[in-house]
Structure formats: C-alpha cells, structure tokens
Amino acid sequence: MGGAAGLHLRFLFGPPSGGLRFQGIQSPVHLHQGSPLRSLRHAESKRIMSTVAADDPRVAEDHDELYRVRHSLAHVLAQAVLEMRPGSTLGFGPPISDGFYYDFILTEALTEEDFPELEKRMKHIIKQGQKFEREELPREEAMRRLDEMQEPYKREYAEELFEKKGIERLTFYRNGPFLDMCEGPHVEQTRALPKGAFRLRSIAGAYWRGNSDNAMMTRIYAWAFLTKEELEAHVKAYKQALERDHKKLGRELDFFVIDDAIGKGLPLWLPNGTVIRDEIEKLMKELEFADGYQRVATPHLAKTELYHQTGHLPYYAEGMYPFMELKDHGGAEGDEVRETYVLKPMNCPHHHRIFASRLRSYRDLPIRLAEYGQVYRYEDSGALSGLLRVRGMCMNDAHIYCTEDQIKDEFLKVMTMHEDLYRILGLRDYYLRFSTWDPDDPKGKNKYVDNPAAWESTQKHVYEAMVESGIPFTEGKGEAAFYGPKIDVQFKTVTGREETASTNQLDFAVPARLGLVYRDADNSETHPYCIHRAPAGTHERFVAFLIEHFGGAFPTWLAPVQxxxxxxxxxxxxxxxxxxxxxxxxxxxxxxxxxxxxxxxxxxxxxxxxxxxxxxxxxxxxxxxxxxxxxxxxxxxxxxxxxxxxxxxxxxxxxxxxxxxxxxx
RNA sequence: GCCCACGUAGCUCAGUCGGUAGAGCACUUGCAUGGUAAGCAAGCGGUCAGCAGUUCGAAUCUGCUCGUGGGCUCCA
Structure with missing residues (x-):
C-alpha cells in the first residue's frame, strides 16, 4: 500500500502537514450511526454529499447561537489574555466543535496555572456587558486600521482575503477595549454569554496557519456550551472516554508495549494483542480469498535503487529510516559503498516487482496481490502516539492490477469489502472521503501527474463505483494523491481526534513509470492500472480503534482469552x-x-x-x-x-x- | 521537528520547608477450600528517567539529554 509519491505515502497517517489531526472534531456526518450498513445500500444517499460537513461549526444553522457564543467567548479570552500579557499579538480564534480556541504570540509565556486568573478575568469582562459592535471597512481603511492595531498576522490574512478571495470590505468587531478583525457574528453583548458554561482546557503550541515554517504561537483551547449542564455533561463524557483510551487499556490488558530499548514508535505486540491482530488478519484473508486475491510475501528491505525508479527518492527520503550502506570488505573507513538498502516504507514497489516477474496477459487481469507487509516510516517524534501513529507498522495491503474497464468493478468490490469488514466489527462511526484532482490548483503540475484525460476517466470510474456501492461519502477536491483519486475512511478516536483508517487509491501513473506492462488482446504492451487498498489500514492503528471501540471488552471471537x-x-x-x-x-x-x-x-x-x-x-x-x-x-x-x-x-x-x-x- | 506539560516500585499514586522513600493493587510464600466483583498475614520489589551542577546534604532547586502525553489551519 502507500502511494508512489512520498507525500501521499503518508496519507494513511494523515497528510504531512498534519491537517487532519483536529482536536475534538465531530465526524462531519454520522453516516452509519444507529443503522446497519446494509440498510444504507439503497439509501437516498447516492450522491456526493456536501463538501462542508453538516455540523461544521462554520456553517451550522447559519451561525447559530452556540456558534456566536463560542466566537464571542474567544474574543473575551483574547481580551483577558491581552490584559495579562499586554503587547501580545493575535492569530486565529475560531469556534470549534466543543468550544473555541485562540492563538497568540505572547510577550511572556502563559501556562495552565494561569487558567484560574484568565477565567476570572473573562467572567469579569462578561459581567461588564460590553456591546459587540460591527464595522465594515473598505480595503485601504481596513489595512490602515490593521497597521494601527499592530496585528501582523491578521494583516497578512487580510491581504490574502483581498487578493485571493476578492472580498471588498473587511469586518471588524469591537467590544469594550477589544478590537478584532473578525467576520462574526457575535452575541449582542457579553452579558449574553452563559456564565459557568465554559472552561479553559489546555494550552498548546500551534504554528501560524499550521505550517512549521511559520512562527510558533500559543493556542489556548476551551470548552464552551450554552449551559453549565451541557458543559459538565461534556466534560464527564470526555473523562469517561479517556477510560477507553487504547494506550490505557493496552497497558491494563497487556495488548502491547512500546519499549525504549527497542525504539520509539516501534510497538511490541504482547500475546493478548497479537490474538486480536491475528483474528483481524484471519478475517481479512477470508474476505480476500472470496474476492480472488492471492497472497504474496516480500522482504522488509529493498535496494535504494528501486525507490529511485519509482520516483520516491530523493523526495521521500525524510520519511524513511536512514539507508544502510553495504561496503566492500569489512566496511572499514574508506571502503567503497557497494550498494545501499532501505527499510521499505510501503509494499507497492515490491508488489510491482512481483507483477513484473513474468510476462502478463490481459487474460490474467485483474491480478490481486495481498500481503500484510511490515513497513517502516520515520515519523516526526512529536507525531507518535500509542498505536495510532507509529514508525513500524503492518499494512493491511493489497494491490490490484487491472485494465481500465475493470476499475469500476474492482473498486466496487474493494468498497464492499470495507463495508463487510466494518459491519462484522460493528464499526459505524466513520465516513468516507473521495479525494479528487483540482485542475485549477495553483500548484498544478507539481501536485498532480499532468494527464487530465486520465484524471477525468479514473475519477469517473471511482465515482461510479462509489455511487453504485450506495455508501455515502464526502468529496475533497484537490486532495487526491498525485497519481490518482482516492477514497479515505475517516474514524474518530475516543478523544475525538480524527484519523484515517483506510486509504484506497487508484494509481494510473506509477505502474507506467516502472514499465509494468501486460500483453493486450491486440498483442500490444499496455500499462496496467493499480488499485492500492487497505480496508484495515495498518494493523496497529486498526487494533487501536478496535480497543477503543469495544472498550477492551471484545466479543468472544476476538477476545484474547475467550x-x-x-x-x-x-x-x-x-x-x-x-x-x-x-x-x-x-x-x-x-x-x-x-x-x-x-x-x-x-x-x-x-x-x-x-x-x-x-x-x-x-x-x-x-x-x-x-x-x-x-x-x-x-x-x-x-x-x-x-x-x-x-x-x-x-x-x-x-x-x-x-x-x-x-x-x- | 516545534510549543506546553509530565516522568517516584510491574500498575495507580502519595512524598510538607532540601535532611537519604511510602501506600494500594500486582507478584512470592504461608494459612484459609471458598458458589459469582477484592479472605487473612508475611515477604519481595526503587540508580526517585539519565547526566551534570548548586548545596554540608537533592526525589525536591538549576541546566542539558532521553522518554511520554496534549497540540501544531475546524483558517478573520
């Protein structure tokens, strides 16, 4: 599995920018809650759902009361922070699914120990009944205003809004002494904010606009609701959810350990956890057998040269463990490096070589090669988290080589296999995202293989397969892999973090790049299409989901001790x-x-x-x-x-x- | 990688003002032979993550390292 470009290899674990690692996100659509998957097969949902999620706070009910409350509280927080740290500058401060946050460049650090005082100041501001006053300014005045405010980050974003989004006027909100560039809407005045229904939650670093090239800001997260009861219920539910955390249960129930003597991000599967893994593998093997897959096995290493051929190197080198250099003689200083090997970060190049191991006929297709291959990726240390994000992982992998005519049917079968797997496990809280090409993307040819015809046709096949499957999905324009469209399956962890469980990609480029061919009916040599698929994603992450899903109390067939x-x-x-x-x-x-x-x-x-x-x-x-x-x-x-x-x-x-x-x- | 917090027994945690380490569970042993969520007792178990510093003296204060957790566009 994995893609043929470095960037997209990482997509199983979220995009490199980390853009999917939201805190506390609600699944945009709780598609499968409360109803078995089968009943969705013929649901009315045979269409692409809106790109923006229904309960996304930005659009919910056209900025309903809760949104206004959270948004206004963010301003109150910022005002309190500026009281305590005068001269600090502001970043973004949006409402989020269970509250709000605000980003700052602080003149002096704040810590969670400052929360009581911040909350006190916020409550004081609320009591003052400051009116929220809206003001719209045309471009020049707005920019002058931002210069006066000495808010360089707001200013940067304003430039962008005028330049790229083509807005005419910029909105500001003033309440009491606090002035912010903000599109609103807000409550009438601060006394309309429910007291005792918010709580500062945590402090975190956050790069300006999520880009590690930018300044590191301080982000303060808060929970906020309309009533104290809702807040308390939410906090209670959150604490209960922590009891299901796979890291906690993994320790208590002896599923796995991560031992520094081995290395960070390299889990050791204990006997109990291995049972769960094995049962999932058994199930997948049965599903795959029924669909005509053949099993293969490949080594953990390959020559670096292979990854040059696929185009991964040198681009993806950072995502890989350092190369192993084999030298002449004993490897003494000065000996010539004969060849270098890499720990494989994906299985596809190995599988591609299996495809290339003999001459293939169009009559052989589709060829479905499956392997639960162990791969290694050098993830950022700060990104590692229990079994959810690791450096050594087992991909629930297979590659399907097929003709263009077979894409739709094969993709449909792949999606049906997902449905079957998740239904068997009782997993319902997930959604699918169809990631497509954006021909107008300014990054254009650097981001996508330049082959509009192939994009159009492959997207059509995948789209038709999805519609036929009847499984609802959302569309993410411009989020495709560079070599083709993909379907990701998004799950939520108990703590509300969203992760990709499975990624399924249609690859129309890399087999050609590697020179893979089959003999077609007209005796010509034709490049196959390749579908990368992984219904259970990585076994590490998938078992982590299952641990949390079942709260460690597995049904008999999965339980380590039955x-x-x-x-x-x-x-x-x-x-x-x-x-x-x-x-x-x-x-x-x-x-x-x-x-x-x-x-x-x-x-x-x-x-x-x-x-x-x-x-x-x-x-x-x-x-x-x-x-x-x-x-x-x-x-x-x-x-x-x-x-x-x-x-x-x-x-x-x-x-x-x-x-x-x-x-x- | 970066920001913040944290690191005491296998696990969960206590440890006051800097004075040389504690509980419960688990484990071992003995007694108890018990009918549906903890029988009784004793014992074992710690380089207080590591290294360096301050100090007569450091789990405690400082610095560095390692590790873990939360977070790193839900874009005004």
Missing part, C-alpha cells in the same frame, strides 16, 4: 481441566484459573480482564455434566449442559458474533 474456567475448589480442577482440554481441541482460547483464590476474587479478576465468558464449575456441575456460565457485562448465571454450552460458544466464534450489546455507543 473462556476462563474457575473451580470453586481445587477438588474440581480435574473437571475444569477436562473442559478446557475439550474446548482447546476446537481451538477455543480457554484456560483454567489456578490461582487458588476465592471464587469472588477469581470472578473479579476475570471481569477486570474483560474476559467474555466466565465458567464456574463445582460439585453440581461435575455431577450433572454442566457448566455455570457468566457472560461479561452481566450478573446473570446460566446453567448449561456441556454440549449446549460448547455448541453455542463455537457458533458465536464461527459467526463472529458481536455477542454483547452493552458496548453499543
């Missing part, structure tokens, strides 16, 4: 052992608790480890040939005959049943 058997006394351990042996013959991950603790304690331990099936055996069970079953999340105990217990258990595993409902959220 059944734990407790004997009420050591006397009945033989019965417990026999039961476990019987289950393990059927590949059930069952084990006996031999801790010798009290039953209450063993129940507690199994429960805190979120084991889905707890079986208690004692005299009654041994005598009657039964078990007493207690399912995770339930206090009920059910007595079952051994064979009916086993049959039900095996069925749930076989059917990949989501056998619990209380984690529905």
């Amino acid at each position: 059944v734990r058997v407790l004997a009420v006394s050591d006397v009945f351990l033989d019965y417990a052992d026999a039961l476990v042996a019987r289950l393990r013959k059927n590949f059930v991950r069952a084990e006996v608790d031999r801790s010798g603790e009290t039953v209450g304690k063993m129940i507690r331990n199994a429960t805190t480890h979120k084991i889905p099936n707890i079986v208690v055996v004692g005299e009654r069970e041994k005598r009657d040939g039964t078990v007493t079953l207690r399912r995770y999340g339930s206090r009920d105990q059910v007595a079952l005959r051994l064979d009916e217990f086993e049959e039900d258990l095996l069925r749930r595993i076989r059917e990949r049943s989501l056998d619990r409902v209380d984690w529905d959220h």
Whole structure:
C-alpha cells in the first residue's frame, strides 16, 4: 500500500502537514450511526454529499447561537489574555466543535496555572456587558486600521482575503477595549454569554496557519456550551472516554508495549494483542480469498535503487529510516559503498516487482496481490502516539492490477469489502472521503501527474463505483494523491481526534513509470492500472480503534482469552481441566484459573480482564455434566449442559458474533 | 521537528520547608477450600528517567539529554 509519491505515502497517517489531526472534531456526518450498513445500500444517499460537513461549526444553522457564543467567548479570552500579557499579538480564534480556541504570540509565556486568573478575568469582562459592535471597512481603511492595531498576522490574512478571495470590505468587531478583525457574528453583548458554561482546557503550541515554517504561537483551547449542564455533561463524557483510551487499556490488558530499548514508535505486540491482530488478519484473508486475491510475501528491505525508479527518492527520503550502506570488505573507513538498502516504507514497489516477474496477459487481469507487509516510516517524534501513529507498522495491503474497464468493478468490490469488514466489527462511526484532482490548483503540475484525460476517466470510474456501492461519502477536491483519486475512511478516536483508517487509491501513473506492462488482446504492451487498498489500514492503528471501540471488552471471537474456567475448589480442577482440554481441541482460547483464590476474587479478576465468558464449575456441575456460565457485562448465571454450552460458544466464534450489546455507543 | 506539560516500585499514586522513600493493587510464600466483583498475614520489589551542577546534604532547586502525553489551519 502507500502511494508512489512520498507525500501521499503518508496519507494513511494523515497528510504531512498534519491537517487532519483536529482536536475534538465531530465526524462531519454520522453516516452509519444507529443503522446497519446494509440498510444504507439503497439509501437516498447516492450522491456526493456536501463538501462542508453538516455540523461544521462554520456553517451550522447559519451561525447559530452556540456558534456566536463560542466566537464571542474567544474574543473575551483574547481580551483577558491581552490584559495579562499586554503587547501580545493575535492569530486565529475560531469556534470549534466543543468550544473555541485562540492563538497568540505572547510577550511572556502563559501556562495552565494561569487558567484560574484568565477565567476570572473573562467572567469579569462578561459581567461588564460590553456591546459587540460591527464595522465594515473598505480595503485601504481596513489595512490602515490593521497597521494601527499592530496585528501582523491578521494583516497578512487580510491581504490574502483581498487578493485571493476578492472580498471588498473587511469586518471588524469591537467590544469594550477589544478590537478584532473578525467576520462574526457575535452575541449582542457579553452579558449574553452563559456564565459557568465554559472552561479553559489546555494550552498548546500551534504554528501560524499550521505550517512549521511559520512562527510558533500559543493556542489556548476551551470548552464552551450554552449551559453549565451541557458543559459538565461534556466534560464527564470526555473523562469517561479517556477510560477507553487504547494506550490505557493496552497497558491494563497487556495488548502491547512500546519499549525504549527497542525504539520509539516501534510497538511490541504482547500475546493478548497479537490474538486480536491475528483474528483481524484471519478475517481479512477470508474476505480476500472470496474476492480472488492471492497472497504474496516480500522482504522488509529493498535496494535504494528501486525507490529511485519509482520516483520516491530523493523526495521521500525524510520519511524513511536512514539507508544502510553495504561496503566492500569489512566496511572499514574508506571502503567503497557497494550498494545501499532501505527499510521499505510501503509494499507497492515490491508488489510491482512481483507483477513484473513474468510476462502478463490481459487474460490474467485483474491480478490481486495481498500481503500484510511490515513497513517502516520515520515519523516526526512529536507525531507518535500509542498505536495510532507509529514508525513500524503492518499494512493491511493489497494491490490490484487491472485494465481500465475493470476499475469500476474492482473498486466496487474493494468498497464492499470495507463495508463487510466494518459491519462484522460493528464499526459505524466513520465516513468516507473521495479525494479528487483540482485542475485549477495553483500548484498544478507539481501536485498532480499532468494527464487530465486520465484524471477525468479514473475519477469517473471511482465515482461510479462509489455511487453504485450506495455508501455515502464526502468529496475533497484537490486532495487526491498525485497519481490518482482516492477514497479515505475517516474514524474518530475516543478523544475525538480524527484519523484515517483506510486509504484506497487508484494509481494510473506509477505502474507506467516502472514499465509494468501486460500483453493486450491486440498483442500490444499496455500499462496496467493499480488499485492500492487497505480496508484495515495498518494493523496497529486498526487494533487501536478496535480497543477503543469495544472498550477492551471484545466479543468472544476476538477476545484474547475467550473462556476462563474457575473451580470453586481445587477438588474440581480435574473437571475444569477436562473442559478446557475439550474446548482447546476446537481451538477455543480457554484456560483454567489456578490461582487458588476465592471464587469472588477469581470472578473479579476475570471481569477486570474483560474476559467474555466466565465458567464456574463445582460439585453440581461435575455431577450433572454442566457448566455455570457468566457472560461479561452481566450478573446473570446460566446453567448449561456441556454440549449446549460448547455448541453455542463455537457458533458465536464461527459467526463472529458481536455477542454483547452493552458496548453499543 | 516545534510549543506546553509530565516522568517516584510491574500498575495507580502519595512524598510538607532540601535532611537519604511510602501506600494500594500486582507478584512470592504461608494459612484459609471458598458458589459469582477484592479472605487473612508475611515477604519481595526503587540508580526517585539519565547526566551534570548548586548545596554540608537533592526525589525536591538549576541546566542539558532521553522518554511520554496534549497540540501544531475546524483558517478573520
């Protein structure tokens, strides 16, 4: 997987600028909430949805009250900050999904310890009942005003608005002593702002306009709602969500560790976490087998030269681990470098070489090569986060080589596979984004392969496949990979951060660049199209999503330990052992608790480890040939005959049943 | 990479004014043989992330390094 250009390789983990790493974003469209995917197949949504999300605060209800409150509070915060740090300059201060933020260049640092005083000052400002007064100025006056205000960043943006967006007049808002260039709207006056319904949340660095070439500003985030109750409910929900954090659960439930002795961003999968990975891989292999994929296996290394041929180097070198230089003799100083190798940051070049390993006929196509290949990317250290953003990862990868006529059907099958995978796992809170070419993009030919005809045709095929799939999607114009359109699947983490789970790209350029051909019906040599696809993204990130989705309480088929058997006394351990042996013959991950603790304690331990099936055996069970079953999340105990217990258990595993409902959220 | 915060036992955390380290859980052992979320007791466990400095004396103060977390256009 991955793309054929450095920039786009990184798209599985978000664009290089980090533009997708929003804090607290709501999914633009909660497309799949509350309804099974299947029912969406024929939904009325067979059209491209609006590019701007429905609950995006910028457009919601044409700037509703909440938007005005948040926007106005941002001004109040800025006023308070300027009181405490006179002479500081302003950046942006927009409403966001759960509050607002404001960016500053501060004359002297503020920390979260200053929050109480800032909040106090904000409340004081609110009490003053300052009126928000709107003023529109034509270009020259506006620019003069900004010069007087000594706000260089606002000024820079104003220039851009006049130049590029072609606006005529610039809007300013004044409340009390505070003046800001701002399009509004705002509340009438500060007393209209609900007291006690906002809370300063955190302080963070943020580059001006998100570009690391620009100045580093100080960003203050705040939560804000219309009522105190809403704020408190939000904060409470946020804290509860932190309990599901995959990093926390990963430690508590022994899923993975990241050990500095190995290296940052290089997770070690513990036995429990490996089970989940393996189960996802098994599932994917089944789905792929059904769709005619063939499995391949390729090494972690390749000669650097290969990446020169694909066009990744030297452009993408920064995203890769440093090259390994093989020298003559013992590699002593001064020995000539014979060849260099790289740790692969993607699998596609290897798969392309497999395609090239023999002469291909049009009759062979489509060829679908699948591999869960381990890749390594040298991500910025500050970007690393648990399993969500790592430097060593396993791609849920496959490359489909096909003719133009096959694109639509193949893409449709790929999207259907996504649907199947997510439905099986009960994942609903995601949306799809169709990223297209922007022929008018000023960066033009540097950003996209210069082949308008290919763009038009491939986008049409992908679009038609999406429409036919019936899966709703949004469009991101100008966000395509440089070699073709793509469909990304966006998920939200428990803390509200949005991440790309899967990226699926249509590549009409790189196979040609590598000289891949097949013999066509007319005996000519033709370049294949290539679809890069990864329904489960990387196994690291995907398992992280699943941990958070299930809150660590996995359904039986996914659970690291599927059944734990407790004997009420050591006397009945033989019965417990026999039961476990019987289950393990059927590949059930069952084990006996031999801790010798009290039953209450063993129940507690199994429960805190979120084991889905707890079986208690004692005299009654041994005598009657039964078990007493207690399912995770339930206090009920059910007595079952051994064979009916086993049959039900095996069925749930076989059917990949989501056998619990209380984690529905 | 950059900004901010944080780093004490395997985990979660306490540690006052700078005076040489503590709890609960986990683990080990012993007792208890217990019927659905913690039986009782003892023990083991720390280079207070690392290095350097200030000091008679540093977990505590300062600097650097390493690591972790949050954030780095939701664009006036």
